[in-house]
Amino acid sequence: MMRSSRGALLKRAAFLALPILFLALPAAAQEGASVLPGVIPGSTQGMTVKSQILVLMTLLALLPVMVMMMTSFTRFVIVLSLLRQALGLQQGLPNRIITGIALILTILVMRPVGEAVWRDAFLPYDRDKIGLEQALRIAEVPVSRFMLAQTSKTALAQVGHLAGEPAGLAPEQRGFTVKLAAFVLSELKTAFQIGAMLFIPFLIIDLVVASVLMAMGMMMLSPLVISLPFKLLLFVLVDGWTLTVNTLVGSIHGF
Helix, strand or coil: CHHHHHHHHHHHHHHHCHHHHHHHHHHHHHHCCCCCCCECCCCCCECCHHHHHHHHHHHHHCHHHHHHHCCCHHHHHHHHHHHHHHHCCCCCCCHHHHHHHHHHHHHHHHHHHHHHHHHHHHHHHHCCCCCHHHHHHHHHHHHHHHHHHHCCHHHHHHHHHHCCCCCCCCHHHCCHHHHHHHHHHHHHHHHHHHHHHHHHHHHHHHHHHHHHHHHCCCCCCCHHHHHHHHHHHHHHHCCHHHHHHHHHHHCCCCC
16 A cells, blocks of 8 residues: 555645656657656666656655746746836735735636646556556647747747747747747746836836926935825826736737
8 A cells, every 4th residue: 555655745745846857858758768757767777666766756845936937927927026016015915925916817817727737647647557658748739839829939039049949840849948948038027028018007107207306306205105195096096906907818819
């Protein structure tokens, strides 16, 4: 009973390491090696349970970073950080609140992708209907589809050129690392575009307040102290949080 439960735990831990194992698939496929955890390439003997646990714990340590890079979390947290800076609320809106809001929106947006991975890849693998390598390739399909929907063709072509891939490849035929790098670049560009649009109204308020203070000769008074209540009032009157969330979620293609 203990051995079977330990095997089930290893299977779930291996599947949780999907993002890291995705990166190993292209290289392993080119070398003809096996990507199954616990199997040494070129050997017929598996690794011990201790070795498997060591490898899986190492992969799981990198899992949070990979999950953030493979989802829309990067876009959300950058836009919300820029919005906080535009409002002048560096101390009034802590980093934990920004991260929490971005995480909740990411879960909302990524739910269809997670459900597809759970239904088509994890459940068959957990019930021993398919192997780990096949489960990884099935799970890669919805994740890659989501990333390609948000990735610009220019970024994809640029990263593909840097990776040495042929120029005529279709986006679906690109390596997973190429898709991931192009996706991150596209997310950064989109986040800065949305942040710039959110910044402009508050920048105008700062300019108007600074001009009025200069005209009144109150140059020693910081314009941020006067403009902050006006920016907050404007943000509340236009229902800024609803508009911001609608803009962020609406910017995700295929949602």
